[in-house]
Amino acid sequence: MARILAIDYGTKRTGLAVTDPLQIIANGLDTVPTTDLLEYLSTYFQKEEVETIVLGEPLYPDGNPAQIHHLVIGFSRKLKKLYPDKEVVLHDERFTSEDAKRAILMSGAKRKKRQDKSLVDKISAVIILQDYMENTRNYL
Numbered sequence: 001m002a003r004i005l006a007i008d009y010g011t012k013r014t015g016l017a018v019t020d021p022l023q024i025i026a027n028g029l030d031t032v033p034t035t036d037l038l039e040y041l042s043t044y045f046q047k048e049e050v051e052t053i054v055l056g057e058p059l060y061p062d063g064n065p066a067q068i069h070h071l072v073i074g075f076s077r078k079l080k081k082l083y084p085d086k087e088v089v090l091h092d093e094r095f096t097s098e099d100a101k102r103a104i105l106m107s108g109a110k111r112k113k114r115q116d117k118s119l120v121d122k123i124s125a126v127i128i129l130q131d132y133m134e135n136t137r138n139y140l
Helices: 034-047 069-082 096-106 117-136
Strands: 003-008 013-019 026-033 050-057 087-092
Touching: 003 034, 003 117, 013 034, 013 117, 026 034, 026 117, 034 069, 050 069, 050 117, 069 087, 087 117, 096 117
Parallel strands: 003 050, 050 087
Antiparallel strands: 003 013, 013 026
């Protein structure tokens, strides 16, 4: 089986998470500057087989598109064009940043680590991936 990759797209930084090849466990992969994201993905896809890209869809709590929604849609289109062999899906990312901050706090991380925005982005991508797996693949 191939991996599933999740992307928590941001204007400055983008968090990435990936499953193991059996698609059982979601792990944080990296946080990269958004300007370097396509190059990073190209390199990663040469090393690892990925069948699905889950892109966090930024929505407000009421379900309306968030401010950067149009950027995510544009990036989704670009991914579909560059990687027609991979399924690209949008997945609701509401509250993932808050959930990530809470998870980091509960882990007992020191204050400096809790303020690391790149860690929050990576954990947010893990949460997006876990939620996608639970809701679409009937994982527990």
